[in-house]
Amino acid sequence: MGLEGKRIPITARTISIIDAYDAMTNDRPYRKAHSKEYAIKELLKYAGKQFDPVLVEQFISIITNKKVLIK
Structure with missing residues (x-):
C-alpha cells in the first residue's frame, strides 16, 4: 500500500x-x-477524496484572485 492523507x-x-x-x-x-x-x-468534487480539501480551497482562491488565508 502507498501513502495516504x-x-x-x-x-x-x-x-x-x-x-x-x-x-x-x-x-x-x-x-x-x-x-x-x-x-x-x-x-471541488474530488476534494477530500482524491485531493487535499484545504489545498484545493487555497488553489482555487489563488486562481480566482481571492484572498488566501493560510491556516
Whole structure:
C-alpha cells in the first residue's frame, strides 16, 4: 500500500491539484480544453477524496484572485 492523507508530502499533494487543473484546462490530442469553471467544479468534487480539501480551497482562491488565508 502507498501513502495516504497527510503522510503524502505537501509538495506532492499540491502538484497533484496543479497537474489535474492543467490537464483539464489545456487541449489534449483527444479533446479540447475544459473551462476554468469546469475544472474548479471537478477539483471541488474530488476534494477530500482524491485531493487535499484545504489545498484545493487555497488553489482555487489563488486562481480566482481571492484572498488566501493560510491556516
